[in-house]
Amino acid sequence: MGLKTAVLGAAGGIGQPLALLLKQNPAITELALFDVVPVVKGVPADIGHVDTPAVTTGYVKDEDGLKGALTGADLVVIPAGVPRKPGMTRDDLFNINAGIVRDLAQGIADFCPKAFVLIISNPVNSTVPIAAEVLKAAGVFDPKRVFGVTTLDVVRASTMSAQAIGKPNSAPEYTIPVVGGHSGVTILPLLSQAQPALPKSLFDDEAKLKELVKRIQFGGDEVVQAKAGAGSATLSMAYAGYKFAAQLISAAFEGKTGVVAPSYVYVKGNADVTKAIGQDLAFFSVPVELGPNGVEKVHPLGDLTAFEKELLEACLGELPGSISKGESFIQGSKL
Ligand SMILES: NC(=O)c1ccc[n+]([C@@H]2O[C@H](COP(=O)([O-])OP(=O)(O)OC[C@H]3O[C@@H](n4cnc5c(N)ncnc54)[C@H](O)[C@@H]3O)[C@@H](O)[C@H]2O)c1
Numbered sequence: 382m383g384l385k386t387a388v389l390g391a392a393g394g395i396g397q398p399l400a401l402l403l404k405q406n407p408a409i410t411e412l413a414l415f416d417v418v419p420v421v422k423g424v425p426a427d428i429g430h431v432d433t434p435a436v437t438t439g440y441v442k443d444e445d446g447l448k449g450a451l452t453g454a455d456l457v458v459i460p461a462g463v464p465r466k467p468g469m470t471r472d473d474l475f476n477i478n479a480g481i482v483r484d485l486a487q488g489i490a491d492f493c494p495k496a497f498v499l500i501i502s503n504p505v506n507s508t509v510p511i512a513a514e515v516l517k518a519a520g521v522f523d524p525k526r527v528f529g530v531t532t533l534d535v536v537r538a539s540t541m542s543a544q545a546i547g548k549p550n551s552a553p554e555y556t557i558p559v560v561g562g563h564s565g566v567t568i569l570p571l572l573s574q575a576q577p578a579l580p581k582s583l584f585d586d587e588a589k590l591k592e593l594v595k596r597i598q599f600g601g602d603e604v605v606q607a608k609a610g611a612g613s614a615t616l617s618m619a620y621a622g623y624k625f626a627a628q629l630i631s632a633a634f635e636g637k638t639g640v641v642a643p644s645y646v647y648v649k650g651n652a653d654v655t656k657a658i659g660q661d662l663a664f665f666s667v668p669v670e671l672g673p674n675g676v677e678k679v680h681p682l683g684d685l686t687a688f689e690k691e692l693l694e695a696c697l698g699e700l701p702g703s704i705s706k707g708e709s710f711i712q713g714s715k716l
């Protein structure tokens with residue numbers, strides 16, 4: 382088995398370290414790096430020296446590079462687009478990133494319609510519906526193969542919970558489902574379902590619990606502010622993006638079973654999700670069991686505490702509008 386993986390936006394803050402991490406995955410034999418800026422030809426010249434199997438190539442948009450990067454791709458990861466500056470919301474990126482994701486999704490429809498698609502570009506709550514609409518219009522949308530990458534929220538939930546309970550080295554021990562969307566209050570960490578359970582004292586201290594949830598929801602802002610105008614999370618995102626890609630590769634191509642990870646996927650018509658959230662939304666981040674077809678099964682959201690139900694209400698106050706905004710961007714252009 383040899384996999385071709387394409388990274389679109391590969392010269393960027395996320396793209397470069399993500400490409401390096403992907404280069405280390407032995408299942409990947411071809412790593413295609415695409416960007417609009419010519420330096421993307423230098424990235425494979427650099428990481429191509431790493432002594433792992435993947436042959437690494439750079440493609441620039443101007444040279445009809447999208448076709449070369451995508452043809453034959455099994456997996457496409459998209460971190461293309463502009464990042465936030467302090468004071469911006471992710472939705473403020475919509476005007477620029479919506480068109481970028483639309484054009485890249487069209488390339489996927491044209492050149493690798495069966496690839497797994499992992500979307501990192503913000504606002505994820507809208508860019509994933511945009512990609513889905515483009516693929517639908519081309520008649521190639523497979524809801525099991527398109528993923529909004531929300532793994533950074535999952536990673537933050539473990540790290541920040543471990544810090545909050547005074548065991549900062551214990552982050553790797555915790556698995557915490559984070560569902561909903563990927564922006565502020567749409568990020569819904571289900572701390573009550575942490576494995577192993579977080580200490581009861583955390584749940585007894587309402588102020589501390591709320592502070593922790595808010596920190597997970599607005600973790601992206603922490604980085605945006607600290608970078609002071611020079612961008613948003615790149616290194617932790619590359620780690621998280623690779624983590625999800627590696628989980629998908631192991632389940633889809635290497636026969637690993639029982640791989641479950643939250644991801645923002647198409648859930649329209651899923652009776653269990655509709656029952657759990659009280660709406661038949663098109664997209665929601667849910668714990669997904671991964672396998673040869675991508676999404677093999679959506680796992681239940683489980684019992685929510687009264688506080689988590691409040692968080693769900695807040696999430697649902699924002700998420701449907703973000704989904705419609707993405708869908709209308711494509712549907713409107715077809716009128
Ligand atoms: N999902 C998440 O959890 C998450 C986390 C962090 C960042 N992000 C998002 O990821 C995106 C990228 O962030 P970054 O820090 O890497 O930004 P960056 O500016 O460092 O890199 C973006 C890259 O995309 C390239 N690009 C622009 N238009 C393109 C196109 N049409 N085709 C191909 N490449 C194109 C740019 O040339 C650049 O190299 C942003 O939208 C950011 O908000 C998402």
Ligand SMILES: O=C(O)C[C@H](O)C(=O)O
Binds near residue numbers: 471604
């Ligand atoms: O905060 C951002 O804009 C980038 C990313 O979505 C994040 O969560 O770090």
